[in-house]
Amino acid sequence: MDIKMMFSKERVSFDLKARTKEEAIDELIEMLYKDGKLKDKESFKRAVLKREEEFSTGIGMGIAIPHGKDSSVVEPCITFGVSKNGIDFDSMDGKPAHIFFLISVPEDAADTHLHILSFISRKLMHEDVRQKLFNAKDFEDVINAFN
Amino acid sequence: MKILAVTSCPTGIAHTYMAAEALQIAAKELGVDIKVETRGSVGAENEITNEDIKGAHAVILAVDTKVDEERFSGLPIVKASVKDAIKDAKGLIQRAMAMEKKEYVDKVFEAKKESKEKITGAYKHLMTGVSYMIPFVVAGGILIALSFMFGIKAFEEKGTLAAALMDIGGGGAFSLMVPILAGFIAFSIADRPGLVPGMVGGVLAGKLGAGFLGGIIAGFAAGYVVAWLKKVIKLPKTMEGLMPVLILPLLSTLIVGLGMIYIIGGPVAAINNAMANWLKNMSGGSAITLGIILGLMMAFDMGGPVNKAAYTFAVSTLAAGQPSMIMAAVMAAGMTPPLGVALATLIAKDKFTEEEREAGKAAFFLGISFITEGAIPFAAADPFRIIPSIMVGSAVTAALSMAFKCTLAVPHGGIFVLPIPNAVGGLFLYTIAIIIGTLVTGFMISALKPKR
Incomplete structure (x- = not known):
């Protein structure tokens, strides 16, 4: 399983400036857009916020995985961000989120990509994987956390 | 002890799988055997089989979408959202373990039901x-x-x-x-x-x-x-x-x-041609026999090729607004199938699903409008009982309409044409013919349909 294909050095930030949930989503989307993986920021943001309305993707344990499925997405990928101070993301456990995975999926994603995303989602439930993510200093650390 | 689980979330990208993993981790910690079916955007994976259901203690449904619960009938079900599974998978599994397993008698009954379901997979x-x-x-x-x-x-x-x-x-x-x-x-x-x-x-x-x-x-x-x-x-x-x-x-x-x-x-086209020619030859013979045949045809496939052949033939007899006995018989025969099934859903309520009983009300309305298709859902669900029943009813109606020498001057319209002056010849007897056909179909379906 090639996890690397979902990430890119261009879409990683270890110092998110955002202070609120919406700002965090905006900041992550901006990275995604600058990397050329998104055709329409607003359209994708709507999809992400619509998903958040159902219930927050702050899964607790300091992690949030906002995601959206939208035709404006060029190809399935993940944008990764860390907030040192933590951001209130309406998480399930009420605690601020520090680690963010923005998952973007086009309407017609191939199963291979969806399989990788499901693999990553599963990994996030493991304590040791989360620990490695919290300690990650650079892009390689993030990738290695999943291996 | 074995626990089953299904996880599913609206987008099917992340939470479905996180919930599944959380359940698997918790089960491992608790020393419980678990099988988790994920229903995400890739479709159903690691699907739960009938074998699994037989050997399981309980099932956890951690879902935010609609999933089929019926296949677990017999197993105790713990209902939750994917959120619950991510937050407290252990708690869910403990709840599932604490569920009472069904009694032995129930199990025998379920086994019977299961074998019945297998036969009726189609x-x-x-x-x-x-x-x-x-x-x-x-x-x-x-x-x-x-x-x-x-x-x-x-x-x-x-x-x-x-x-x-x-x-x-x-x-x-x-x-x-x-x-x-x-x-x-x-x-x-x-x-x-x-x-x-x-x-x-x-x-x-x-x-x-x-x-x-x-x-x-x-x-x-x-x-x-x-x-x-x-x-x-x-x-x-x-x-x-x-x-x-x-x-x-x-x-x-x-x-x-x-x-x-x-x-x-190929065969459909050939049959269509053959029927058209055959009807043309028939029109010289006995009116009642022709009525029976047209009635059978109208009901056989409700809007399919056989029905269309009979209908087209009838319309062709309506030369320049001239009232036609054949047209009258065909329209009556096209009205009784939905009317008959509607009647059946009333007199044999317990033999139809809730959904079918509702559809029965609509079928009545479609029947009086000469929209034969109204009976299709019933015929498709149970062709070997419904189709013969509506064919018999329609044959009776069409034969009576011919015997009463009723005529019709328009090609469509159901009861909405009845009040139009000169549209129908022999209005009273025509109505009687339709009612009798409806009764025949309604009672025949009620008698043939098994209890649910």
Whole structure:
């Protein structure tokens, strides 16, 4: 399983400036857009916020995985961000989120990509994987956390 | 102890899998055997089988979408959301473990039920298709009937509301009826990849004039073709992504489409021609015999090729507005199938599902409007009991209409034409003929249908 294909050095930030949930989503989307993986920021943001309305993707344990499925997405990928101070993301456990995975999926994603995303989602439930993510200093650390 | 679980979330990208993993981690910690079926955007994975259900203690449904609970009937169910599973998987599993296992007697009963379900696997697929089709029939039929209220030929005037209603009901909803039936039969058999060849096969059935019976054939063919392709095509891992988006839809649609055109299409066209000629020859003979035959034909496939042959023949007898006995018999025979099933849902309530009883009310309305298609959902769900019943009822009605020498001067309209002066000859006896046919069909279905 090639996890690397979902990430890119261009879409990683270890110092998110955002202070609120919406700002965090905006900041992550901006990275995604600058990397050329998104055709329409607003359209994708709507999809992400619509998903958040159902219930927050702050899964607790300091992690949030906002995601959206939208035709404006060029190809399935993940944008990764860390907030040192933590951001209130309406998480399930009420605690601020520090680690963010923005998952973007086009309407017609191939199963291979969806399989990788499901693999990553599963990994996030493991304590040791989360620990490695919290300690990650650079892009390689993030990738290695999943291996 | 073995626990089963199903996880599913609206987008099916992340939470479905996180919930599954959380449950698996918790089960490991608790020393419990668990099998988790994920229903995400890739479709169902690690599917729970009947074998699993037999050996399981309880099932956890951590879902935010609608999932089929019926297959677990007999197992205690812990209902939760994916959120609950991510937050407190341990708690869910402990709750599932604390559930009481069903009594021995219940288990025997379930085993019986299960064997019955196996025999009727095809029936289940048929019912799936039918339940998706019903709303199309109801919405389309009622819109067509509304168009008739403006006058039987009002829709022929372009730009009028009556024309729009006919377009929406007839051109829109009704034209989707057979594709939806075929598509969801295939969907039930082969999951999502079945939908494309099923619906395309259904559209072709309509185009070829093979009607809803052709659609049922297309649906089953599509479902089993996809299931077969899935089994025989082995791709390297890297190419697997092509299966659901390219290979399965393309090949299955090609196979089903060619099959429909070359195997089903030819005979249907030949039958259509043969019937048209045969009816022409028949018209010299006994009026009552002709009535019986036309009645049988009208009810046989409700809008399919046999029905169309009888109807077209009748319309051709309406030379320049001249009232025709044959037209009268054909319209009466086309009204009694939906009316008869509607009656049956009233006199034998316990033999129909809730959904069917509701559809029965709509069928009544479609029946009085001479929209024979109103009976299709019932016929598709149980063809071997319903079709003979409505054929007998329609034959009786048409024969009586001929015997009473009733006539009709317009080609369509149901009861809406009855009050129009000179449209119907022998109005009272005509009504009697329709009522008797309805009673025959209604009571015959009630007698033949088994208790649910």
